[in-house]
């Protein structure tokens with residue numbers, strides 16, 4: 273049976289890279305039954321639609337969602353990010369944002385488990401005295417024991433399947449409330465995983481290690497905002513953001529998971545056919561893996577790593593990868 277996948281190409285280079293991802297999945301021999309959703313900044317500009325609840329409800333029947341990138345310069349910041357991307361993550365309870373970084377030539381093979389539904393992303397806060405010289409803006413970080421623990425447990429389980437090393441990244445020396453909750457939860461859960469070696473890094477120090485010795489990491493677990501920042505850095509030190517893939521997972525499978533490249537819509541290069549589709553293709557491989565198509569996923573990953581696929585042009589890269597799978 274074909275997997276039922278919702279496709280959100282989105283804006284800018286999104287549709288271009290997703291087209292290559294779908295081409296590659298087909299070449300890998302996996303049948304998808306796709307439904308297209310025209311959403312993102314362009315759609316918002318046309319008729320004000322961001323993400324209606326009816327569409328969200330429709331998505332609950334799907335096996336997965338595959339997204340290119342959303343956002344256009346004309347739309348004010350936050351509208352699409354909060355109204356579409358974060359609404360997806362929160363409503364579908366995609367509580368793990370899994371972001372692998374692999375660069376064999378440099379010995380890098382690590383995976384960031386970013387908590388994906390809480391922290392400063394939760395939307396807590398607001399304005400007081402707005403527009404006055406004494407204006408106040410707060411944006412709190414929401415951390416629940418439940419939310420932290422499920423992300424941490426996922427990370428330990430993942431570490432068990434890898435090199436059995438897990439690093440907590442936080443800022444416990446300053447964020448003494450949320451950091452304490454994270455550290456306590458991490459240490460308590462660690463007792464259930466005696467086979468996993470653990471470490472702790474403050475996030476600022478982790479930035480240095482990411483640049484100087486990313487090889488030291490296996491699995492990292494961290495909160496939403498630290499994870500956002502650290503994974504852009506991870507992309508930059510492991511072959512560029514053009515390779516960085518991600519999976520927004522609902523590990524309990526109570527709703528479809530969503531797969532998207534870490535990069536954005538890159539309006540400056542949209543339509544030029546020069547975007548690297550590998551991040552989208554590798555996100556597609558993560559989707560295949562989650563759907564139980566692990567052989568196809570491994571073959572797509574291997575093809576992406578083949579030097580013969582390091583060619584110029586979005587379509588040419590997709591063709592080269594698909595060609596290796598045929």
Ligand code: IPM
Nearest residue numbers: 353354357358500503534536
């Ligand atoms: C990402 C992006 C998003 C985030 C934005 C677009 C909401 O930067 O997926 O990393 O901050 O999570």
Ligand code: MN
Nearest residue numbers: 500501504534
């Ligand atoms: Mn980001």
